[in-house]
Amino acid sequence: MSAVTPDRAGLDADLDAARDAVARASASLVDLEGHPGYGLLQPGGFTGISARRREETLATVAELHRDLALYRRAVDAAVQARGTRTRPSADELTATQEALHGESVTVAEEAVPLQRRGLLGPTSQVTRTSADALLARMTAAFDAVSRVAADVASVWDAVAAQLGPVERALDALRAEATGLPGDAADVAALAARLETLRAEVLTDPLAHTGSAAPVPAAALAALGADVDRAREEVREARALRSGLDERVADLTARIDGLAALESAAADVAAQVARLVVAVPGLPVPARRAPALRSAVRDAHALARDGRWDAASTAFAGVAQDVDAARERAEADRAVLGGLLDRRAELRGRLGALRAKAGARGRGEDLALDTLHTRAQDLLWTAPCDLAAATVAVRAYQRGLEEGT
Incomplete structure (x- = not known):
């Protein structure tokens, strides 16, 4: 029984499709090797699952190039077998069919070990496949490697998106710190922390596939806060450097005001x-102004030495201490002045009660006069016993009211 001659029109259509597949596959491999994710695979340095998948992917791409070359040769052989005649012969069509769809592609040839071959057996073993199967294998391999490249690029983009704001803030800090001494901001240490966060993900990017935020949020937030804090310190250092004399003058004036307040508290x-008469627990006004003046001089010396960060911290500390000392002096003065106010208030009340007694015709009341004399003696004796004087004034007031 004779073999069936292949259909010319169908075979020509298959041949056109195969030639188109060669062109498209070649273009796709070029696009793959130009993909950012594939480019990130090239240098290496991966760990974990990414290291294994990288080796597999690069090996698969090499196989894709080899298989494409085999597929191109098979298509070229089919084109040559087809010839250029409008009406090819049955043999030409059969040869074309075999080259394009038969197992005509040698994909491997291995030597057969002596112990596995007979006397007349083959010395090598050839593995063949069809161009169709080869194209299907290339399609599956290309899909696998393109997914790996896309996953690597996706994780890289996610890391860049997460680190972008902190990276820009760090760049701004670096620019703002230009011209300041090294202690103004440890930009290098902050940059090293940023690179550590980046490397922790990008050394094994495929372990983070599918995560929109692969960098740990807490660590990233802490770094961002430290960069922001460093920028504030740099700005303070710049402001201090440009307004050093004004800062010293302002603090000196505030300390002068504190000294006056402390003197007033001491006078009271x-x-x-x-x-x-002494009351337990009364405050003892302190003189903090001299120590604060010395602290201003020390901070000024730090600034003159170019240690702006330390100077800024020192000036800020002095400012806080001045405020605290002022609050303490005001509170001490208020407590102590309250005792003098109480003495004056009791004196005034006693005088008002004495006038009231006279208006009621009790100016000659001996018992009431005795109570008045007791209160008056206490209030006009130095030092005055305020507790006893308060009791005496109340006794005089009760005597006046009871005799009404």
């Missing part, structure tokens, strides 16, 4: 000590 304390 001296009056209280002279005029009022």
Whole structure:
């Protein structure tokens, strides 16, 4: 029984499709090797699953090139077998069919070991496949490697998107710190932390496939906060350098005001000590202004030495200490002054009660006069016992009211 002659029109269509497949596959391989994700695979340095997948992917791409060359040769052989005649012979059509769809492609040839071949057996073993099967294998391999390239690029893009804001802030910090001493901001240490976060993901990007935020959020937030803090410190250092004299003058003026307030508190304390009997727990006004003046001089010296970060911190500390000392001096003065105010208030009340007694015709009341004398003696004696004087004034007031 004779073999069936292949259909010419169908075979010509298959041949056109095969030639088109060669062109498209060649273009796709060029696109693959120009893909950013594939480019990231080339240098190596991967760990974990990415290291294994990289080796597999590069080997597969090499196989794709080899298979494409085999497929191109098979198509060329089919074109040659087809010839250029409008009506090829049955033999030509059969040869074309065999080259294009038969197992005519040698994909491997291995030597057969002596112990596995007979006396007349073949010395090599050839593995063949068809151009169609080869194209199907290339299609599956291309899909696999393109997914790996896309996954690597996707993780790389996700890392870039996450680190972008901090990276830009770090660039801005680097620019702002230009011209300042090294202690103004440790840009190198912050940059090293950024690169560590990047490397922790990008050394094994395929372990993070599918994650929109592969960089740990907490570590990234901490780094961002430190960069922002460093930028503020740099800005303070720049502001300090440009306005150093004004800063010193401002703090000096504030300390002058504190010194005056502390002197006033000390004067009130001296009056209280002279005029009022000591009360347990009374504040003792301190003189903090001299130490703060010395602190300003020390901070100024740091600035003159170019240690702007340390100077900025020192000036800020002095400013806080001045505010705290002022609050303490005001509070001490208020507490101590309250005792003198209380003495004056009791004196005023006693005088008002005395006038009221006279208006009621009790100016000659001996018992009431005795109570008045007791209160008056306490209030006009230095130092004054405010507790006893308060009791005496209340007793005089009760005597006046009871006798009404």
